[in-house]
Amino acid sequence: GENVEQHPSTLSVQEGDSAVIKCTYSDSASNYFPWYKQELGKRPQLIIDIRSNVGEKKDQRIAVTLNKTAKHFSLHITETQPEDSAVYFCAASSNFNKFYFGSGTKLNVKP
Amino acid sequence: DAGVIQSPRHEVTEMGQEVTLRCKPISGHNSLFWYRQTMMRGLELLIYFNNNVPIDDSGMPEDRFSAKMPNASFSTLKIQPSEPRDSAVYFCASSLALQATGGYTFGSGTRLTVV
Numbered sequence: 001g002e003n004v005e006q007h008p009s010t011l012s013v014q015e016g017d018s019a020v021i022k023c024t025y026s027d028s029a030s031n032y033f034p035w036y037k038q039e040l041g042k043r044p045q046l047i048i049d050i051r052s053n054v055g056e057k058k059d060q061r062i063a064v065t066l067n068k069t070a071k072h073f074s075l076h077i078t079e080t081q082p083e084d085s086a087v088y089f090c091a092a093s094s095n096f097n098k099f100y101f102g103s104g105t106k107l108n109v110k111p
Numbered sequence: 112d113a114g115v116i117q118s119p120r121h122e123v124t125e126m127g128q129e130v131t132l133r134c135k136p137i138s139g140h141n142s143l144f145w146y147r148q149t150m151m152r153g154l155e156l157l158i159y160f161n162n163n164v165p166i167d168d169s170g171m172p173e174d175r176f177s178a179k180m181p182n183a184s185f186s187t188l189k190i191q192p193s194e195p196r197d198s199a200v201y202f203c204a205s206s207l208a209l210q211a212t213g214g215y216t217f218g219s220g221t222r223l224t225v226v
Contacts, residue, residue, distance in 0.1 A: 034214040043202065043217040044154070089154065091214075097142055097206070098167060099215065101154040 002027040004092050006102025013080050014110050021075045021105045023090035030092040033073050034099065035064060038087045047088075048075070080109045115218035117203050123224045129191040132221045135184055136205030144215060145178055145188050146202040154202075160186065193225045 003026040013019050023033075031052035036044035050057045050064045050073065057064050061080075066073040077084055087106050091099040116135040124130055136143050144159040158168040160180045168178070175194070180186040190197055200222050204215035 036214075043219050045217070046214040049214055097161070098156065098159060100156075103153045 002030060002092055002094070002100040004090060004100045004102045006090050006105060008105060009103065010106045010108070012108045012110065015080060015082060017080055019077045019080050019084070019107055019109075021088055021090070021107070022072060023074070023092075023102050024070075024072045025092040025100075026071065027092070027094060028068075028071065029094040030100075032093045032096050033064070033066060034091050034093075035075050036089045036091065036101075038089065038104075040086075044089060077107075080107075082109050082111050085109045115203055115205050115216050117201075117218035117221050119221060120219060121222045121224075123226065124193055126194055126225055127192045128225075129189065130193045130197075130223060130225075132188040132201050132203075132223070134186045134188070134203030134218060136186070136203070137216055138184070140205035140207050140216075141183065142206045143180060143186050144204040144206075145186070146204065146217075148200045148202060148220070149198075157188070190223075193223075195225045198223055198225050 006023045011019055034049035035047050037047045038044040048059050048062050048064050050066050055066055061078045063076045085108050087104045089104050090102040093099045118133045141162050145157040147155045147157055155170055157170045158178045159166055163180045176190055178188045200220045202220045203218045206215045
């Protein structure tokens with residue numbers, strides 16, 4: 001089956017700086033890559049996703065890049081704010097159904 | 112839409128007791144997923160259904176766990192007998208199967224503590 005690795009496990013940045021979280025996957029059949037944000041005690045919520053026919057996608061301060069050849073994808077958050085502090089999960093899927101999640105990155109944005 | 116609704120939000124039970132977790136997916140979604148989240152193992156897929164039919168239960172830890180989806184608007188995850196190592200947050204999620212984007216919508220989760 002698919003194996004998704006995510007790093008770093010923790011990331012601390014100063015407010016206003018950028019944050020980058022990286023994931024790799026093993027199954028070349030994976031073609032859908034969502035990112036979830038989970039605040040403390042809350043449910044994971046989809047923040048952005050990308051399909052394998054697209055190399056980059058942006059939504060305001062958030063962007064995701066995908067390198068199919070290297071089998072890795074990354075989440076980029078610019079101009080970080082304290083409310084961006086949360087645990088972020090990447091995932092990969094080959095059928096838009098069964099997702100394989102990374103182990104999560106705890107992002108701390110210091111004011 | 113009220114989103115994915117799970118109950119109860121918190122459950123504390125004694126080892127050996129039966130535990131039943133409930134989930135109501137978003138109306139119109141035809142895929143339903145049960146996940147377990149722990150610090151050690153992260154988010155683990157236990158089982159998922161398409162059109163009320165179990166498709167993949169390879170993540171169900173052992174025979175003590177069972178899940179049903181009797182209709183499109185309701186699913187249960189049962190643990191019998193429960194053990195302390197089952198303590199975790201259990202999430203239900205739903206989606207419109209095979210849609211090209213959108214991912215899952217998760218419920219608020221059930222925090223299970225087995226003492």
